[in-house]
Amino acid sequence: QQQVKQSPQSLIVQKGGIPIINCAYENTAFDYFPWYQQFPGKGPALLIAIRPDVSEKKEGRFTISFNKSAKQFSLHIMDSQPGDSATYFCAASGALSGSARQLTFGSGTQLTVLP
Amino acid sequence: SAVISQKPSRDICQRGTSLTIQCQVDSQVTMMFWYRQQPGQSLTLIATANQGSEATYESGFVIDKFPISRPNLTFSTLTVSNMSPEDSSIYLCSVATGSRSPLHFGNGTRLTVT
Numbered sequence: 484q485q486q487v488k489q490s491p492q493s494l495i496v497q498k499g500g501i502p503i504i505n506c507a508y509e510n511t512a513f514d515y516f517p518w519y520q521q522f523p524g525k526g527p528a529l530l531i532a533i534r535p536d537v538s539e540k541k542e543g544r545f546t547i548s549f550n551k552s553a554k555q556f557s558l559h560i561m562d563s564q565p566g567d568s569a570t571y572f573c574a575a576s577g578a579l580s581g582s583a584r585q586l587t588f589g590s591g592t593q594l595t596v597l598p
Numbered sequence: 599s600a601v602i603s604q605k606p607s608r609d610i611c612q613r614g615t616s617l618t619i620q621c622q623v624d625s626q627v628t629m630m631f632w633y634r635q636q637p638g639q640s641l642t643l644i645a646t647a648n649q650g651s652e653a654t655y656e657s658g659f660v661i662d663k664f665p666i667s668r669p670n671l672t673f674s675t676l677t678v679s680n681m682s683p684e685d686s687s688i689y690l691c692s693v694a695t696g697s698r699s700p701l702h703f704g705n706g707t708r709l710t711v712t
Contacts, residue, residue, distance in 0.1 A: 517700065517701070519703075524705070525705050525706075526602075526690055526692075526703035526704050526705045526706050527641070527690075527703045528702075528703070529599075529700050529701070529702060532700060572640065572641065585631070585643060585646070586641075586643075586701060588640045588641045588642075589640065590639075590640045591639075591640050
């Protein structure tokens with residue numbers, strides 16, 4: 484029940500394309516859903532996050548779509564650039580995790596944006 | 599966001615030895631956590647570092663293998679004890695300034711055990 488399932492495992496798009504990464508969860512107590520971006524040799528960096536009271540959040544070229552009834556959320560990257568090539572992790576946490584910030588991470592998606 | 603410094607950034611260690619990883623934050627934070635990321639894998643929470651008391655370990659992780667200290671609100675250490683090649687991973691320190699604050703990560707310590 485604590486799992487967060489992420490797909491696809493890897494994704495290749497052309498520059499300017501819109502890669503979409505999907506995540507699904509089971510635990511209805513989750514109330515915070517961040518996305519992290521990780522470049523090789525670096526720690527994960529918080530990209531954008533959403534709470535279940537909204538269905539969409541945009542920050543620059545990054546958009547999270549959230550479907551509470553389906554228990555799914557996704558990351559869209561508009562006008563993708565080669566510099567967006569990285570591994571992306573979705574995550575979730577909530578009160579039942581024991582701590583509001585004990586995140587459960589998805590398995591990661593390796594995104595490659597071709598020039 | 600807080601600046602998180604981890605030392606060492608990488609190390610190669612022999613089987614049976616121990617390594618202590620340091621995490622220093624440039625400001626006081628409420629929560630500090632230690633994660634493990636095996637090569638090409640996701641992140642797994644090892645434990646919550648509690649200031650002035652014993653760390654809270656997740657299932658599959660024990661204090662004898664991963665002793666943790668947190669003497670104040672800006673510093674923590676994680677020791678990987680009696681290492682085996684299976685301990686080869688990236689160990690990440692993460693912090694949050696409050697229970698409703700975002701979680702931020704250091705750049706990790708890349709450990710290889712031979």
